[in-house]
Amino acid sequence: MNTALAPESRALLSVWQDAAMEDEEMPRSRPTTPRARARERTMARIVELGNAQLLEHGASELSLRQVARDLGKVSSAIYRYVASRDELLTLLIVDAYVDLAESVDRALEQAGPAPRERFLVLAAAMRRWALAHPERWTLLYGTPVRGYEAPAESTTRDGIRVAVRVLEIAVDADAPREGVAPAPPATALPEGVSALVEELLDELDLALDPAVAVRAVTAWSALIGVISAHVFGQLGDDAVALGDHLLAVQCRHLADLIVPA
Missing domain, CATH: 1.10.10 (Arc Repressor Mutant, subunit A)
Structure with missing residues (x-):
């Protein structure tokens, strides 16, 4: 089996590394x-x-x-x-990522310490933001704008903020806790995937088994899909009418990927 990292995986790693370095070396400052x-x-x-x-x-x-x-x-x-118009699009994408991440962070500040509760609070905050700003959610997670490609160096740092919160929740969930059954063992990863994830986690300074990290990122990406299905009406009018009730059930299933009930 070929375990070398694919070019697109190396590019992703480079972008995440650059984002981590920018956070440490180039703090944002106010103009003087x-x-x-x-x-x-x-x-x-x-x-x-x-x-x-x-x-x-x-x-x-x-x-x-x-x-x-x-x-x-x-x-x-x-x-x-x-x-250019593309530069304006980039500004709007970054603005949306920041606003979404800050909404999630405010919700998490009010949540308790239990990892499962924190994931469900994060999921609810993302859905509230998406329904309040469907056009901005579409810009981030909907159909790509023809002829435009978001520059990774400008959008990655803020674009990964919510994903990092999910990984942090997974770190807490993976820690042994008295009276709480451990999560089931994660499925083993192919060597190349494991190496990539280990490097990403190292850059983010997160101590987490790579297989657990993949499970957490799967929950995050699935959450985007679930919310998009609601925002775009892909589940039909009856599902839209159920709103939060249906989403709550779906999010509990996604939470099982990080910390079972």
Whole structure:
């Protein structure tokens, strides 16, 4: 069996490594000069206007010229801030990832310490955000925008934040606890997959069996699919009417992947 890492796996590892290094070496700081603060306000307004366009017209109809008009600027002036429609899309993707992650973090701050409860709270927070912002959820997890490819160096750090929370929950769930039965053993991984996951976990400074980590990431990715099925109405009108009741059942099944009831 060939256990070498595939090129796409090596690329993923490189992106996660870069994201981890950026968090340690390049902390985000607030601008200190009036000019920098003015630029930050303008950029925030551009993102706000872009999100308004996204809500009204969808990602495929984003227009920098319209953003310029809404800012009260000539169309050429907008390019001093945003070079292209693709760059605006990237700004909106990062903004959505940050908002989603912060919503999840706020919910987890109110949750108890039990890993299963924390996963279910995380899942509920993701669904609330998705239903409140279906156009932004679609931008993150729906049909890709034709001709656009999100730059990993700009989007990965914030894009993995919720996944890292799920992995942290898995770390807690995998720790021995008095009076709690251990989770069933995880399925053994192929050597190449195990090596990749071990490197990712090392970069994230998470002590977790790679097979358990894969189970946790499976729960996270399945959660995205489950929520998308609700947001996009893929389960039919009757399922939409059941809403949280159906999702709660589905999320309990996903929680079993991390910590059985």
